[in-house]
Amino acid sequence: MKGPQVLVTGATGFVGEAVVFRLLLDKKFTPVAAVRASTRLSGLCRVVPFDLDLPIGKSMLEGVAVVIHCAARVHVMNETAADSLAAFRKANVEGTVRLARRAAESGVKRFIFISSIKVNGESTVRDMPFKATDTPAPVDPYGVSKREAEAALMQISLETGMEVVVIRPPLVYGPGVKANFLSMMRWLDRGVPLPLGAINNQRSLVALGNLTDLVVTCIDNPAAVGQVFLVSDGEDLSTTQLLHRMAFALGKVARLLPVPSGLLRVTASMVGKSGVAERLCGSLQVDIQPTRELLGWRPPISTEKALRQAAAHYRDKETR
Template sequence: MKGPQVLVTGATGFVGEAVVFRLLLDKKFAPVAAVRASSRLSGLCRVVPFDLDLPIGMPVLEEGGVVVHCAARVHVMNEAAADSLAEFRKANVEGTVRLARRAAESGVKRFIFISSIKVNGESTVRNVPFKATDLPAPVDPYGVSKHEAEVALWQISQETGMEVVVIRPPLVYGPGVKANFLSMMRWLDRGVPLPLGAIDNRRSLVALGNLTDLVVTCIDNPAAAGQVFLVSDGEDLSTSQLLRRMAFALGKIARLLPVPARLLSVVASMIGASGVAERLCSSLQVDIQHTREVLGWHPPVSTERALRQAADHYRDKEAR
């Protein structure tokens, strides 16, 4: 007999869908996929409609069940909204609060919130990683909205007794990754020369398999209740190292030009791409010792294996 119902929001997204597939594979829980539109999960598990932006149509939740809340308004390229923060708050704060209160009223035991390392901040001093106990210091509207959602969830937990678990991942990569990581794979695959050979920063990443493993661990581990967990692969890479290792996984050679980071920043500022340069050149490291100690958890997927999985999926898609 399967364990409690686990409702996963954002189940058509990169992380949410992977969580559902992992739950189906484990066969330990009864996953329910909450989605805005059609999903390839139909027929594999129960699928229910859910829209984070709408105050109506909250899914029916099972007493004693668990919610894994992955749905969110994420980074928007070419933001058109006059008040970006207001739009992020509408979905990521107000929508999360509606769902959490509905969950508490329904007798849901645990609410797992997929937040973001941006709650801690945008960058770290090299080899001085973020910790779960650090004071939040979000900068951009997305990070601010995730922090505000966390604060609201702790309040709801205090009022209702529903257990809350917060997970703050850095950049997530793996099979099917999109956005900047996908662009990077395309550049490497096509042999595009990149002026990033002299970048000596340190960045923490988390493989999709490692993040989903932590999420599943948090579903029924008693020690997870009331905790904030940072997560990564446990191995930090410079931008140059990441590019070389990703190229190797693709069977290519990274063509990296040793342009000084300071010159890159100047040029990027001149063309209005200072934000991109900051992410490529700065460090962002996370300390997962707290996660390891509290849960007895370790990342099961190595960086090498995860990069290979992402590369294999990319090649399969490109071959079609």
């Protein structure tokens, strides 16, 4: 493997690890995995220690041409930090800036930042998708920290000449997905009745394989420089449609009760779960047409195939 070295931070995470494996498969670039803990990537590529909260050694970036920054303090449902915004800023802004400045000093040519659609906001009006050119409107501390990191990176690019590319994914799913998506698969697999049979929203999702394909495209595409890209599978689904398709991928029939979304929102509000109801009933769409046009990129994996991949991985794990 002799291609340019590409450092991937957060290489033990859901997205970061997938990016490293994609680079190993393509053999066009030489991945370097920057991790905080032990990883199964040891022996497959160079592995270097990395922590968002710690100073960065010079050797980590030696010979690196491109950085793909996936590591982050991620959005969590039950925040425990006394000052969550400060905690997110420490990791996602200060840690990112420290890494970017060291990268620029080390001669890194391009810095690809995995941000979040939360920079745009939390929801859209149906059929009025977010655009990369929209004025950012983050709501929660995670989204705010990602927006501030984006702005800092663009300033560093102006000061140093290091190229910066920003990618804002919505919900990412695929083999090994966790959190709410995994919970939904378990509910469907067990035949749990869900009051989600009459949800008429529209949400953009992105398969892990589609996101990693876009990330790799941005490594050396000259049109990517200085751009912010939104990404999805190119097909928006309602929560009801997603559950039916997910159940089909699992070989199950979704048991969905046709409860009106308005009633779900009211009930959720009464028990302090308005945020959950919004994610299930609200719309969040993204416009990827500029991504397609600027990069000549198309999502290579269909929603059906991606759901089958996620279901197969789930089956393999659950039956072990």
